[in-house]
Amino acid sequence: MKKSNFALRLQPSLMEEARRVAKAEGVAVNQLINVAVAEKVSALRTEEYFAERAHRGDVRKALRILKRVGVGQSPLEGDELPVERTRKGRKKS
Numbered sequence: 001m002k003k004s005n006f007a008l009r010l011q012p013s014l015m016e017e018a019r020r021v022a023k024a025e026g027v028a029v030n031q032l033i034n035v036a037v038a039e040k041v042s043a044l045r046t047e048e049y050f051a052e053r054a055h056r057g058d059v060r061k062a063l064r065i066l067k068r069v070g071v072g073q074s075p076l077e078g079d080e081l082p083v084e085r086t087r088k089g090r091k092k093s
Contacts, residue, residue, distance in 0.1 A: 008033070 010018065015029075022032040075081075 018029055018032055022029045025032065027035075
């Protein structure tokens with residue numbers, strides 16, 4: 001794996017906190033920053049992925065499929081609605 005260098009400028013307070021966290025985790029500050037950047041990139045890519053999937057979605061088709069699911073079957077154990085809730089999901093007054 002090819003590695004590259006990048007001069008990173010952090011606020012002194014943020015750098016000190018990064019040092020504390022890295023020490024508590026038993027890793028180098030460099031490793032902590034690598035993991036933090038990887039987590040952020042992953043979160044952004046995941047957001048893009050789901051946004052793209054949502055854009056391709058067909059709400060009417062999904063609702064038709066959901067209408068068919070479980071017709072004539074009781075909920076599985078643990079999937080029941082609480083007794084105090086109505087069919088719309090609102091608490092009874």
